[in-house]
Amino acid sequence: MSGGSIVKTPFHSGFISIIGRPNVGKSTLLNSLVGEKVAIVTPKPQTTRNRIIGILNLPDAQLVFVDTPGIHKPRTKLGQFMDKSIQDAMKGIDALLVVLDASKxxxxDRSIVQDMRMMKVPKILVLNKIDLVHPQELLKPISDFAGAGYDAIVPLCARTGDGIDVLKRELISHLPEGPAYFPDSMWTDQTERQFVAELIREQALYALQEEIPHGIGVEILSMKDKSDEMVEIFANIFCEREAHKRIIIGKQGKMLGSIGKKSREGIEKLLGRHVNLQLWVKVRPDWRNTPEDLRTLGYAD
Ligand SMILES: Nc1nc2c(ncn2[C@@H]2O[C@H](COP(=O)(O)OP(=O)(O)OP(=O)(O)O)[C@@H](O)[C@H]2O)c(=O)[nH]1
Ligand SMILES: [Mg+2]
Known part of the structure; x- marks a missing residue:
């Protein structure tokens, strides 16, 4: 007679950094993997400014993703902070996702793919935005990168989620066995205040053109519960010039009104409560090079 034994399925966990050029869809991929809006997404390059953690909890695994700013040459102290966020996100990781825009x-991208070979962790190359290319156009990058030292090449569409499950399974198969690092109810390490500032910045980026978006920062002055159903939020939008301030406010305050309305809708969804949002626009010339302003806006360690 043989006794029954309980075979415990192994639990896998690890930190996985998502890196790539600006605008390739890293934050969209993070949101799609986690199934929540963790990071803001816009069509403007350099949307993400700091390291953002998103956690995917599964019965057999916990995947901790680290979204990073797009790799670029820093030209300001803010740029240096972004660059450092990327460097920090490469430390102590268990796997790496290198993301390319398959349509561009x-x-x-080739240099990044090459440079990342030195990372001695499992690496997966993600060809994103496959909705924008004919399937045959994927054959060339797949064969070009086949010998580049990556453990897998996964074509997918982060926007629709097509191919995301393949990526999840692939990642789990490469992650070490280990414990959950965070409680399984947690899906990010960002505070409500940080989220709210990001949602306002997202709407400002959508609304504004040309060089202005890079000079935008959002400071949350206060968040107060007015009742069980109502939160009052005061925030400053920083910009770098009087001319930018005029554009952000718009004719008869129209632009600011529209940024405020859309931000409020996003914040209400996040908080599940009504929001009274008051926005002010402040000119801070060269805040991107001013350590005190960078600290105020949360771009400092
Ligand atoms: N068509 C298509 N567009 C996508 C896809 N994934 C992302 N995008 C779009 O690409 C743009 C940039 O997406 P983000 O996720 O902000 O890109 P990012 O790499 O995080 O950009 P940075 O934070 O600036 O480095 C947005 O307009 C997204 O909607 C996709 O699978 N297909
Ligand atoms: Mg991003």
Whole structure:
């Protein structure tokens, strides 16, 4: 007679950094993997400014993703902070996702793919935005990168989620056995205040054109519960010039009104309560090079 034994399925866990050029869809991929809106997404490059953690909890695994700013040459102290966020996100990780926009593979992408070979962790190359290319167009990058030292090449569409499950299974198969690092109810390490500031910045980025978006920062001045159903939020939008301030406010305050309305809708969804949002626009010339302003806006360690 043989006794029954309980075979415990192994639990896998690990930190996985998501890196790539600006605008390739890293934050969209993070949101899609986690199934929540963790990071803001806009069509403007350099949307993400700091390291953002998103956690996927599964019965057999906990995947901790680290979204990063797009790799670029820093030109301001803010840029240096973003660069450092990328460097920090590469430390102590268990796996790496290198993301490319399959519809626009450029020489910088090839350099990034090449540079990341030195990372001695499992690496997966993600060809994102496959909705924008004919399937046959994927054959060339797949064969070009086949010998690049990656453990897998996964084509997917972060926007629709097509191919995301393949990526999840692939990642789990490469992660070490280990414990959950965070409680299984947690899906990010960002505070409500940080989220709210990001949602306002997202709407400002959507509304504004040309060079203004890079000079936008959002400071939450206060968040107060007015009742069980109502939160009052005061926030400053920083910009770098009087001319930018005029554009952000718009004719008869129209632009600011629209940024405020859309931000409020996003914040209400996040908090599940009514929001009274008051926005002010402040000119801070060169805040991107001013350590005190960078601290105020949360771009400091
Ligand atoms: N068509 C298509 N667009 C996508 C896809 N994934 C992301 N995008 C779009 O690409 C743009 C950039 O997406 P983000 O997720 O902000 O890109 P990012 O790499 O995080 O950009 P940075 O934070 O600036 O480095 C947005 O307009 C997204 O909607 C996709 O699978 N298909
Ligand atoms: Mg991003």
């Amino acid at each position: 593979i450029a020489s910088q």
